[in-house]
Amino acid sequence: MATAVLGMQWGDEGKGKITHLLAKQADMVVRFNGGPNAGHTMIDRGVKFGTHQIPAGAFYSDTCCVLASGMVVDMWVLREEYEAISHHLGREPQLLVSESAHLILPYHRILEELEGSGARIGTTRRGIGTAYRDKAARVGIRAGDLLHPQRLCDKLSHRLDLLKRMWPASSEIASLSVESLSETLLAASQPFLESITDASAAIRLALKEGKVIFEGAQGALLDLDFGTYPYVTSSSTTLAGLGNAIGIPFPQVEQRIGVVKAYTTRVGEGPFPTELADEEGGKQLREQGGEFGVTTGRPRRCGWLDLVALRHAAALNDPTRLDITKLDVLSGMAEIKVCRAYRLRGSKITDFPHGRGEELALCEPIYETFPGWDEEIGNVRKLEELPQAARDYLEVVTQEVGVPIGLVSVGPAPEETIVT
Ligand code: IMP
Numbered sequence: 001m002a003t004a005v006l007g008m009q010w011g012d013e014g015k016g017k018i019t020h021l022l023a024k025q026a027d028m029v030v031r032f033n034g035g036p037n038a039g040h041t042m043i044d045r046g047v048k049f050g051t052h053q054i055p056a057g058a059f060y061s062d063t064c065c066v067l068a069s070g071m072v073v074d075m076w077v078l079r080e081e082y083e084a085i086s087h088h089l090g091r092e093p094q095l096l097v098s099e100s101a102h103l104i105l106p107y108h109r110i111l112e113e114l115e116g117s118g119a120r121i122g123t124t125r126r127g128i129g130t131a132y133r134d135k136a137a138r139v140g141i142r143a144g145d146l147l148h149p150q151r152l153c154d155k156l157s158h159r160l161d162l163l164k165r166m167w168p169a170s171s172e173i174a175s176l177s178v179e180s181l182s183e184t185l186l187a188a189s190q191p192f193l194e195s196i197t198d199a200s201a202a203i204r205l206a207l208k209e210g211k212v213i214f215e216g217a218q219g220a221l222l223d224l225d226f227g228t229y230p231y232v233t234s235s236s237t238t239l240a241g242l243g244n245a246i247g248i249p250f251p252q253v254e255q256r257i258g259v260v261k262a263y264t265t266r267v268g269e270g271p272f273p274t275e276l277a278d279e280e281g282g283k284q285l286r287e288q289g290g291e292f293g294v295t296t297g298r299p300r301r302c303g304w305l306d307l308v309a310l311r312h313a314a315a316l317n318d319p320t321r322l323d324i325t326k327l328d329v330l331s332g333m334a335e336i337k338v339c340r341a342y343r344l345r346g347s348k349i350t351d352f353p354h355g356r357g358e359e360l361a362l363c364e365p366i367y368e369t370f371p372g373w374d375e376e377i378g379n380v381r382k383l384e385e386l387p388q389a390a391r392d393y394l395e396v397v398t399q400e401v402g403v404p405i406g407l408v409s410v411g412p413a414p415e416e417t418i419v420t
Contacts, residue, residue, distance in 0.1 A: 002212045004239055007219025010228075010266040011237075012293070012300065013259040014409060016040030016327030019056035019215045020406075021414055028064045028209030029057030030203055032245040033235040034217035035072040035131070037124040044057040045414050047088055050294040054081050055215045058093035064206070066199050069098040070235060070245025073143060074132040075189045082191060097192055098199035099144030100311040104131040105181065107163055121231055122268025124295050132234035133399040134159070143196045146189050151184050153182050185337075200247035207251065214242055214253065220313035221266075221354075228357055231270025238314055238316040257406060258319030260310065260397065262327045271361040272377025274303040274339045281333070289329040303369065304337045307400045312352035314401045319342045321406035324394060326387075328410040335371040336389075336397060339365035370396070378411045383420050 003022060004106050007013045023029050036052040043049070044059045051075060057063035065298045067073055082380045086092045108127025112118055112311035134140040156178045167173045186348045206212050218237040221227045226238065236245060239256055243249050250333075263285055267271045276282035285291065285302035320345055330336055342363035353359045373387035382387055386408075398405050408418040 004214040006216040009260040011218040016042040023057040028206040029055040030066040032068045036077040040218035064094045069100040074104040088280040102135045102140040240389040274306045325408040325409040
């Protein structure tokens, strides 16, 4: 039995909490895309964690965590997270790292700064795009290379030669050397060397014999191909990209959970039709929802729920259930708006123009307004105990996507959850 937990917006939907809740019953949790750009927040035994690369399964002793080949892995960040989680648990998490996952090396961050994509796209500045680019350009270093130090040094030497020729004026690039880079990389990776393996084979076996969760990072609208290009991340963030990221064609994923925040947020640049200015309520959502990036601390842009974008995300993720998060943040709003269509150059459109970013930037939302509710709902544990206005709001979302709601989150703690 396999389950996928997938973001339906621009990331930060609350996938960490959902995966953490499910991981208890899982034999394996697989992260299949992205790297330390993600920040999955969860509360484990009362302690708040923001993990970046290690899947939420790490908190359970019987669950094996896999960093699949679709990821780009920063070994220094992984080491830090691994040590923090080990310290919290009093034991080391079970971990497998795909031998074909590419590594983020210090020059990927340097290149991102030199090229200015941090400012242009509003990236997380973690070297994600430049590491995926090295993969596509076939000059990347993979986790499997760590098992062969001479091979690692030869590849690093080739890569550093190219870099030094391309950036002769950069003192940061000039200071890189094969010896010190390979030495510090191998030292940081030391606890994981025995975990580097053919992860596809391990996932295939687990799919036959046990319960597997695929944990997506970011969200459908940040997908490299079908998101709001070029304001996207550099990996496939959807179910559509899962098979390639784990090396298994058409993986049987019976349960596909589309995680939807009850409103919308976005970090970084790019079009966002339902964005609210601070004076229109954007500030209220940001403050009530604690909408500041886990990875970068940046304030998130906030706005109403965009059902046009959500239908597009549903086409990419084919969800069998929607998990709605942060419904409690909407308590106290005088009215709540949802966008079902856009106005573009005077005409009404209902399809998300993902391939035409310039047009999306011109789209104005057409809103429907619903009454809000005043009650605090953090203590509610049953759907029928929610205020009528909150239930009506959930009904609008589920009707629009045509998929039932599986769970509603009304607070960050695991128990602050309504299971339908
Ligand atoms: P990158 O993934 O760091 O290259 O950033 C590309 C875009 O994706 C930027 O707009 C980032 O803010 C956004 N992004 C990347 N990871 C996340 C995430 O986990 N949550 C929300 N936005 C993200």
